[in-house]
Amino acid sequence: MFFGIALWLVTYYLFNEGWKLPLFNKIPGPVEVITEWISRDPIFGMSLFTEAYHTNIYVSCQRILIAFSIATSVGVPLGLFMGWSKTFRDYTFPILETLRPIPILAWVPLAIIMFSGFETPIIFLATLASLFVTTLNTLLGVDSIDESYFRAAGCLGSKPRHVFWHVVLPGAMPFIFTGLQISVGVAWFSLVAAEMISGDFGLGYMIMDSYMQNKYVTMVMAMITLGFVGWLTSAMVRFAGDRMMQWRVRALALEGR
Amino acid sequence: MSEAVQSVDATSRPLRRSVFQQIISNKTVWRGVIAIIAFAMLWEIGAQFKAWFGIEIWWVGKVPPPSEVFTTWYSVVQRPGYWESWYLSFFRVFLGFIIAQIIGIPFGLALAVNRYFREIFFPPFEILRPIPPLAWVPASIIFWPTTELSIAFVTFLGAFFTIVINVLGGARAIDIQYLRAAQSMGASQWDLFRRIILPGTLPSIFTGAAVGMGITWEVVLAAEMISGGGQQAGGGLGFFIWSSYMGGAMEQVIVGMISIGIAGYLSSSLIRYLGTVSMPWRRLF
């Protein structure tokens, strides 16, 4: 595994600083970026040791947290309900499917005029994106539950609320968590876009801002940080999922996966 | 078994109802229609509340009402610039998308099939993947000589990561029994690939393509909005939305939003259609 990463880093280095290939000469090489990143007095103003860097990370993460929380707490119950009650689904699914194809970024102008300030529109966009993904996946999760489980629950004398808590919710969990992982990714995607277009802090803004000021080293630093934080949040969701679905982890382990 | 069918007289139901009849008599369809009408009505009321009753409702109050959007639509549709934007956006989407498929599908298959390839190329792939495609826009603009190329590159990236992951997942999920059955019948490595792995991965390829299509639209849109739409006038639907916003024509913005929604839906439907056509064995379900 490390061989692959090393190879990639070496190629990146060679292309930029070693052989100085023409197209690559405008982009900073890995050595430059890392040196800047760990320096206490960075040339372009941002590094591991500057407050601004950490503020940007913090602001983006905070926004993601809010967007993800809202999207999950609305999307999961909504999806569960839609999966469970055909009537409810018949009324709500068409609205969902009409709004869903509109790319999140197309909502930017609308978000700006609907909500005042900078923060709210950005969070709205990330939330919206996550919401669609979460609801849809939860819905599919309920659909995926084998009919036999519902029948067994019926035989055993369950009332509707029992079916909901003991069959629908646990049964849909695998799909819900896959959806949540995708939704974190989608939230980041929308957040970065929104920050780039109209933000004042955050990693997306940092990329745009450093680009505008030709501080390319900082820009690359921001991109890599973004990649890392994105991966981390996704891993956190996956971890939470594994903890909640012990039964699945253990069964899959026995199958040798 | 046709005797069983003919001997039915307990209920006299006609054999196959026409598709149209099935749609009209379907409760689900009516509920959907009611839901959309109700949604449009609430929107209209919310948006017009200020004009009718003097109080502005939060959020919805600032949005132009559907009635105005509709009239604007009518006039926009008659402008050639509008249709040029469609063409430009579609062109960019498909360009980036197709290149992503051409490079991504083989890349994904190679990752699935060859252990060495996977060990070398998967780690850097996984590291670059979480970086949102849009974060690449400025870097792409610096790197590529023209704006079109930089937009195409970012579009490509968006779809590329998705398709590779889907292909990888699909190829690895192929039941090993199919592979063994083929081997026992004397298939060579190439045969195995062509006749088992490739068709077996097709469903994932199409799922990846459908999702990738959605991402591609997002990216094209963003790129158009950020980079000003390129040198041509009427530079794509994203540019249309952004310049309408800048000019304060919010009704047009909504027309643009709906247009893109339709465009995206059409593209995904095309992919789904191609999927059904190329996978006839799935038609029964």
Place this chain on the structure above:
Amino acid sequence: MQAATATKGAISIRNVTKIYDPEGVNVMAVDDCSLEIAPGEVCMIVGPSGCGKTTLLNAIAGFHSITSGEIYLDGEMLCGPDKPIADQGADRMVVFQNGALFPWKTLLENVAYGPIVQGIMGKKEARDKAQDILAEAGLADFSMKFPGEVSSGMSRRAEIVRALINDPKVLLLDEPYRAMDALTKSIMHESLLEVYDRTKVTIFFITHDLEEAIFLGDRVVVMTTRPAKTKKIVNVAIKRPRDYTVLSSEEFRLLVAEAKGAVHEEAIKAFEAGERELA
């Protein structure tokens, strides 16, 4: 028939017909079928795959409606002309073909589930009772495991335990041992016989395995290919309690021969029709 210890669980199926309507093309699954099952009887239903036997089970359990006819349980109507679909309930417990233990609950939680949701027992009481019953079935050490972690034999046994803890009148089994190897199956048979001897619950058991049917049953009802109708009934007069030595006895082999002819005929018809089995 059985000893007088069994007084409940008499099923009366009268002229039941079921017509499905997938895609507007009527498919008759059951055609004017009638059957009387005595309380405490082990009634085995045998027939080619997809002939409609599961439909009957589904009608009794309340999973599907019937198009005409009536079904009674202990004199009370489960479903009929005014009430095409029976209510689901704990008096008729089902054990499913592919197993329907909740994968997200441990065996213990699965078994305790019924009494808890019916409000018959509190949580602690239900769990204690579940542990006891699981122990009786030899599963005490596995009660804290999830269904995905135990063998299919154990999970099927646990599923039967989950059904029985609710003291049902009828136990409905839909080819529960279909996917098992012969060795596990024979253990399952003995386990079921032991359970039956203790509880004398009425059993409605669907299978395509003729020997299984004769080994376990009091009566074997052979069904025709779709649409299902009773073709032949074989009375199995072998004394209980039965064990594996029965399998090599003369009586057993004669009974198998008696039923075989009828089953074989129907199997050929089903094979030639070549249709996809009803799920």
